[in-house]
Amino acid sequence: MSLRLQLLAVGLLTLVLPWTGFRYVKEMEAALRAGLEQSLLGSAGTVAAALEEQGAALCIPPQCAAQRPGVTIYATTLAQEPELDGARDDVWGPALDAGLPIGGDPGGHRLAAGVYGRFLYLYVSTADRDLVYQRLPGQTPYGDRIVLATELPGSDARWWLLNTAAPGAFRAQETGPDAFEPSEVYEARIIGAWQETAGGYALEVRVPLNLLGDSLGVGVIDVDPNGADYTVELAATWDSDTGAPGRFIHERSDLVALLGQFGRAPGRFRVLDSDGWVLAITGRVAPRATGGDGTSPIGRLYRWLLEREDPPYPAEQPSGRVADAAIRRALAGDPATVWFGSGPDREAIVAAAVPIAGPAGVQGAVILEQASEPILTLTNLALVRLMTFTLLATVIVVAGLLGYATWLSLRVRSLARAAETALGPRGEIRTRMPGVRAGDELGALARSFAELLGRLREHTEYLRSLASKLSHELRTPLAVVTTSLDNLEHEVKAPSAEAYLDRLRQGAKRLDAILVAMSEATQLEQAIQETVERTFDLAGVVESCCQAYRGVYAEREIACRREPGEALVGGSGELVAQLLDKLVDNAASFSPPGSRIDVALERTGAEWMLSVTNRGPPLPEKMRGRLFDSLVSIRDQRDGKPHLGLGLHIVALVADFHGGRCDAEDLPDRSGVVFRVWFPGSPTER
Numbered sequence: 001m002s003l004r005l006q007l008l009a010v011g012l013l014t015l016v017l018p019w020t021g022f023r024y025v026k027e028m029e030a031a032l033r034a035g036l037e038q039s040l041l042g043s044a045g046t047v048a049a050a051l052e053e054q055g056a057a058l059c060i061p062p063q064c065a066a067q068r069p070g071v072t073i074y075a076t077t078l079a080q081e082p083e084l085d086g087a088r089d090d091v092w093g094p095a096l097d098a099g100l101p102i103g104g105d106p107g108g109h110r111l112a113a114g115v116y117g118r119f120l121y122l123y124v125s126t127a128d129r130d131l132v133y134q135r136l137p138g139q140t141p142y143g144d145r146i147v148l149a150t151e152l153p154g155s156d157a158r159w160w161l162l163n164t165a166a167p168g169a170f171r172a173q174e175t176g177p178d179a180f181e182p183s184e185v186y187e188a189r190i191i192g193a194w195q196e197t198a199g200g201y202a203l204e205v206r207v208p209l210n211l212l213g214d215s216l217g218v219g220v221i222d223v224d225p226n227g228a229d230y231t232v233e234l235a236a237t238w239d240s241d242t243g244a245p246g247r248f249i250h251e252r253s254d255l256v257a258l259l260g261q262f263g264r265a266p267g268r269f270r271v272l273d274s275d276g277w278v279l280a281i282t283g284r285v286a287p288r289a290t291g292g293d294g295t296s297p298i299g300r301l302y303r304w305l306l307e308r309e310d311p312p313y314p315a316e317q318p319s320g321r322v323a324d325a326a327i328r329r330a331l332a333g334d335p336a337t338v339w340f341g342s343g344p345d346r347e348a349i350v351a352a353a354v355p356i357a358g359p360a361g362v363q364g365a366v367i368l369e370q371a372s373e374p375i376l377t378l379t380n381l382a383l384v385r386l387m388t389f390t391l392l393a394t395v396i397v398v399a400g401l402l403g404y405a406t407w408l409s410l411r412v413r414s415l416a417r418a419a420e421t422a423l424g425p426r427g428e429i430r431t432r433m434p435g436v437r438a439g440d441e442l443g444a445l446a447r448s449f450a451e452l453l454g455r456l457r458e459h460t461e462y463l464r465s466l467a468s469k470l471s472h473e474l475r476t477p478l479a480v481v482t483t484s485l486d487n488l489e490h491e492v493k494a495p496s497a498e499a500y501l502d503r504l505r506q507g508a509k510r511l512d513a514i515l516v517a518m519s520e521a522t523q524l525e526q527a528i529q530e531t532v533e534r535t536f537d538l539a540g541v542v543e544s545c546c547q548a549y550r551g552v553y554a555e556r557e558i559a560c561r562r563e564p565g566e567a568l569v570g571g572s573g574e575l576v577a578q579l580l581d582k583l584v585d586n587a588a589s590f591s592p593p594g595s596r597i598d599v600a601l602e603r604t605g606a607e608w609m610l611s612v613t614n615r616g617p618p619l620p621e622k623m624r625g626r627l628f629d630s631l632v633s634i635r636d637q638r639d640g641k642p643h644l645g646l647g648l649h650i651v652a653l654v655a656d657f658h659g660g661r662c663d664a665e666d667l668p669d670r671s672g673v674v675f676r677v678w679f680p681g682s683p684t685e686r
Contacts, residue, residue: 010401017390025387033350036372037337040267040352044368045335047262047269048354051366054258070246071237073100073216074277074320075113075120077251082114082121084169086195086204092123099123100318102220103235109220111237115250120207122148122192124218128200132223132230133165137184141223141230146203147180148172148190149217149238149245157215157245160187162205164194172205177243180221209250217245249273249320255280267370271356274331274363276322285349285371310341313349322367327353330365348372411435411442415449422453429457482508528657531572535682538576538608539567542601545580553584555593562601567608568682571658576679579654580610582647583675587614590673607660607678615672619664627664628652651677 082091092112102109102124112123124146134143145163152158161175161182172190174183192205219236238245259269259282268283314324322328326338330353340349349371356364414434422430431453433446482505539562546560569576580599587597591614598613619627628648655662655677662677 012398015394015398017394033339036350036370037352040350040368040370041335041337041354043262043267044269044352044354044366047259047368048356048366050261051255051258051271051356051364052358069239069242070215070217070244071100072247072249072275072277072321073111073113073218073237074318075115075248075250076320077281078114078116078121081116082123082204084191084193084204084206086167086193086202088123088125088202092204099125100237102218102237105235109235111218113250115209118209120209120212120216120248120250122205122207122218123202124205124220125197125202126200126220126222128222130224131196131201132225134163134182135165137182142180142182144201144223145180145221146205147175147217147219147221147236148205148207149215149219149236149243150212151215151245152211152213155213157243158211160190162190162192162203167194167196167201169193170203180219212248214248215245216248247277249277249279251281252279256282267368270322270367270369272322272331272365272367276328276331278316278320278322279364285369310339310348313340313342324351327351327365327367329353330355330367331362333362342371408442411438415442415446419449422449429453429460431457528575528653531575531657533570533572535568535570536573536576537566538569538573538610538679539563539565539601541573541576542580542599542610545577545584546599549584549597549599553588553597556588556591557594557596558584559596559598560600561598563603567601567603569608569658569679570682571679575654575657579651579677580612582651583612583677586647586675587612587616587673590614590616592616604678606681608681609676609678611674611676613667613672613674617673618666618670619673628662651675655679 078091080091091114099110099112102111109124109126111125114121126144128144132141132143134141134145143163143165145161148160148162150158150160159175159177159180160172161180162170162172163182164170170192171186171188172192174185174187175181176183189208189211190205192203194201194203217236217238219234219238222233222235224231224233255271259271259280262269262282266283268281268285270278271280273279314322316322324338326336329336333355335352335354337350337352340351341347342349349369351367351369353365353367355362356366411434418430418433424430431450433450433453435443435446436450437443438446542562543560546558549558584597584599591597595615598611600609600611600613602609602611628651652662658679660677660679662675664673664675666673
C-alpha cells in the first residue's frame with residue numbers, strides 16, 4: 001500500500017467523530033420522539049379523564065355496535081348544506097366514491113350520508129338498467145323505490161318509503177316491512193329529489209335527526225319487467241333475518257362541546273366509541289412552528305440521513321371508522337402511539353390513543369394527532385451546528401492528511417527516481433539528490449544518498465584512472481625487461497635458449513598491447529575533452545574509411561552504401577573514424593572469413609544513421625543491455641590479442657560526444673548482428 005493510501009486510511013479514522021455524532025443524534029431523535037409521544041399521551045389522557053368524570057356515554061346499550069346486527073351507517077359533518085336536486089355535483093363527489101355499498105356489492109348501489117345542522121342528508125346512487133315508476137296510486141307495480149328504516153330508543157322500528165311517478169321532488173310515505181307498499185300517508189319532514197342517471201337513478205333526501213335516533217337502515221327495491229309479471233329484488237343495510245336496522249352514527253354535539261374546552265391544545269382530538277367509530281372531532285392536524293434548519297442544504301442532508309420509514313397515514317375504511325391496528329390497541333385498554341408519513345414530503349404525524357374507561361370497561365378512546373417535523377433533531381439549531389462543525393472538521397483533517405500524504409509521496413518518489421537514475425548508461429554517477437536542504441528525515445536520507453554517491457564516484461574515478469596509472473608504472477619495468485631480452489639475445493648462443501627468448505619476447509609484446517588497450521580509452525576521453533567541434537561531411541569520412549577497410553580486411557567483403565550528397569554533422573571526423581574502426585573490427589571478429597560486412601549511412605528524419613552489419617552469432621541475451629559498458633567483452637574464443645571490452649565503450653563515448661545514441665540488435669532471421677549509431681544533423685543543414 002502506498003504512503004498516500006496509508007495516511008488516507010489514518011485520516012479516515014477521524015470519521016469516528018461524525019459517526020459518533022450521528023449515533024448521538026439518532027439517540028437524541030429517539031429520545032425526542034419518545035418525549036413527544038409521552039406529551040401527547042398526557043394530553044390525550046387528560047381529555048379521556050375529563051370525559052370519564054363528566055360521564056359522557058359513548059355507547060348506550062342496546063344500541064352498541066356489537067349488539068346491532070345491521071350495517072352501521074356513518075354520517076360525516078358536511079361543510080355546506082346540499083341542494084336537494086338529485087345531482088352529485090356539490091358535496092357528494094368524494095363522499096359517494098368512498099360511500100357505503102348497499103347489499104354488499106361494491107359496484108352496485110351506493111350510499112353517502114352527511115349531517116348539516118339538524119338534518120341528515122342521504123345520497124343514494126343505484127345501478128338499474130330498467131327503470132320502473134309507479135303508474136297509479138295504489139296500483140301495482142309500485143315501481144323502483146327506496147326504503148328507510150329508523151328506530152328511536154324505546155320505540156319500534158318505523159319504515160319510510162321513497163318513491164315517485166316521475167323524476168323530480170317527492171315526499172316520504174310511511175310503509176311496512178315485507179311488501180313496502182305505498183300508504184299515501186306522507187311525512188312532510190322527509191323530502192327529496194329523484195333524478196335519472198346513465199346507470200340507473202339517484203335520489204337525494206333530507207331527514208330530521210330527531211326522527212332517526214341511533215339506528216338507520218336503507219334498502220333499494222328493484223322492480224324489473226318479466227313478461228306480464230314483475231320481479232322484485234331487495235338490497236338493504238338492515239339485518240336480513242330480523243329486519244333490525246344497523247347503527248346510525250354521526251358526530252355528537254355534546255362531545256364536541258366537551259372537546260372544545262381543549263381547543264387551544266395543538267393537534268386534532270378525536271373521540272372513538274368502542275368499535276372505533278369517530279363520535280367527535282376538534283382541531284386540525286397542522287405542522288408545528290419550528291426554528292429548525294431543515295430547509296438548508298445541510299438540513300436536507302441530515303433529513304436524508306435520519307429519515308425514518310414511517311408507514312403512510314391510514315385511510316378510514318369504511319369512512320368514519322379508525323381501522324389502524326396500532327391505534328385500536330387503545331380500545332383494548334392499552335395506550336398506544338404510532339408515527340405516520342403523510343403527503344409527498346412525508347410529513348410526520350404522530351398519533352396518541354388513550355382508552356376511556358367506563359363502568360362496564362373500555363367504552364371508547366381519545367386520539368390526539370399532531371403534525372411534526374419528520375426529523376425532530378432538526379428543530380435544534382445547536383445540534384445541527386454541532387454536526388456541521390464535526391463533519392467540517394473531519395473533512396479538513398482528511399483533506400490536510402491527504403495533501404500532506406501527496407506532498408510526502410512526491411518527495412519520496414522524486415528521491416526514488418533520483419536514486420534509480422544515479423548511475424548513467426555509461427557508468428557515470430550523478431550525486432545530486434532532491435531535498436538535501438530539508439531538515440526532516442527525508443532530507444537526512446537525501447544527504448546520506450548524496451554522500452554515498454559522492455564517495456562511489458570518487459572510487460569509480462580512481463578505478464577509471466587506474467589503467468593509465470598502471471600503464472605508466474608498468475612501462476618502465478617492461479622497457480627494462482625488453483632491453484634485457486635484447487641484450488641477452490646477443491650474449492646467449494645456446495640453441496635451447498632461443499625458444500625461451502621468443503616466449504619472453506611474445507609475453508612482453510602482449511603486456512605492451514594490454515597497456516596500450518588499457519590507456520586507449522582514457523586517452524580517448526582526454527582527447528574528446530580537448531576536441532573542438534566543427535562541421536564535417538560524415539559521408540566522406542565513411543566512404544574513405546570503407547576504402548581503407550577493403551585492404552585491411554582482405555578476407556571479408558566490405559560493402560558501403562550511402563545516400564548521394566553530403567551528410568553534414570557537427571563534431572570530429574577523426575573521432576568518427578575511430579568509432580567506425582571499432583565497429584568494423586568488432587564485425588570482422590565475429591564474422592566468418594569470406595562473409596560480407598555492410599556499412600550504411602542513411603537519413604532518418606533530422607538524424608543520420610550509421611549502421612554496420614555482419615553475419616555471425618546472435619547477441620547473448622544476458623549481455624544485451626551491457627554491450628557498450630566499459631570492460632565488457634562477449635568473445636568466447638581468443639585470437640591471441642588482448643580484448644578488454646573497451647571497443648564498444650569507445651563507440652558509446654564518441655556517440656555521446658556528438659549528441660547521438662547507439663544500439664545493437666540481431667537481424668530478423670538471427671543470421672547476424674547490426675550496430676547502429678545516430679548522429680544529429682548539422683544546424684546549418686537543418
